[in-house]
Amino acid sequence: MAEFDKRFINLEMERKNKGKDTFVDKMLQGTGSPFSLRVEEYRLPEKFKTPPMMSYKGVGDPIKHLKDFRSHVHLLGIPDEVACRAFPLTLSGIAQNWFRKLPPGSVDKFEDLGRVFLTQFMTSRIRKKPPSYLLTLKQHSDETLKQFITRFNLEKTEIEEPSDDLIYSAIYHGLLTKEPVMRKMARIPPSNLQELMSKVQEFINEADVLEAIDSTRHSRQKEDKNKEDYF
Numbered sequence: 001m002a003e004f005d006k007r008f009i010n011l012e013m014e015r016k017n018k019g020k021d022t023f024v025d026k027m028l029q030g031t032g033s034p035f036s037l038r039v040e041e042y043r044l045p046e047k048f049k050t051p052p053m054m055s056y057k058g059v060g061d062p063i064k065h066l067k068d069f070r071s072h073v074h075l076l077g078i079p080d081e082v083a084c085r086a087f088p089l090t091l092s093g094i095a096q097n098w099f100r101k102l103p104p105g106s107v108d109k110f111e112d113l114g115r116v117f118l119t120q121f122m123t124s125r126i127r128k129k130p131p132s133y134l135l136t137l138k139q140h141s142d143e144t145l146k147q148f149i150t151r152f153n154l155e156k157t158e159i160e161e162p163s164d165d166l167i168y169s170a171i172y173h174g175l176l177t178k179e180p181v182m183r184k185m186a187r188i189p190p191s192n193l194q195e196l197m198s199k200v201q202e203f204i205n206e207a208d209v210l211e212a213i214d215s216t217r218h219s220r221q222k223e224d225k226n227k228e229d230y231f
Contacts, residue, residue: 032104035084039108042081050089051076058094062121065090066114083110087117095121129155131162134170145179146204164193171196179203 033040051072056065069090073083084107088099098120107113137155139148152171156162162170168190175182181203190196 034099034102034104034107036105036108039081039084042079042085044082044085045078048082048086050086051078053090055090055092056095056121057092058098058121059124061125062118063125066117070114080110084113087113128160129158131159131166134159134162134166135173137170138174139176139179141176144207145175145181145200146207148175149200149204168193168196171200 051069053065053068053072056062069083069087072078073086078086087110088096091099102116107116134152134156137152139145143151149171152174156167172185181199184203185196185199190199
């Protein structure tokens with residue numbers, strides 16, 4: 001009878017606990033690796049170091065972060081399995097918390113990890129301006145050729161992959177007609193963007209040289225005048 005009571009009590013406890021995780025079980029589940037056993041057991045190269053790059057905190061362009069990481073991985077010749085395990089080290093804040101919540105064993109290759117990463121943080125991507133925006137950039141009347149090209153190149157970094165033809169057209173039509181380089185290009189138009197930028201750089205270099213000469217002459221004239229005033 002005592003043996004029957006003991007078995008009954010054990011069965012009753014099993015029934016009550018069935019389907020319920022203990023506190024310890026939940027803690028262990030929370031530390032489960034998102035990587036498959038194959039990735040988890042892959043041996044790391046000796047003296048392995050995480051690719052040097054800024055951490056992604058869950059805000060900003062995830063595509064840029066992923067591209068930068070892949071560039072480092074390709075340059076360093078890091079295997080796919082090691083790339084998987086190294087990528088979380090480039091995350092922090094919200095992004096690190098997201099990674100820790102991935103289902104255990106759900107990542108078997110870096111392509112999978114990259115896909116779920118982009119899916120999660122795509123809404124945080126910085127929206128770039130359309131390529132046609134470059135056509136609105138015009139050289140100001142008080143802006144030198146060098147200043148305009150510098151401003152243009154800065155604006156170009158915010159554009160979604162503009163084509164060479166569009167860049168060519170935007171620069172050519174954005175320059176003031178009074179620019180010496182425009183008079184030269186009007187006679188012999190450059191056939192492509194490379195030729196256009198070559199001519200533009202040539203005139204920028206000439207302007208820099210002339211500015212340096214004028215500055216040197218001005219300094220000498222000032223020194224001569226100071227000597228005259230002294231004597």
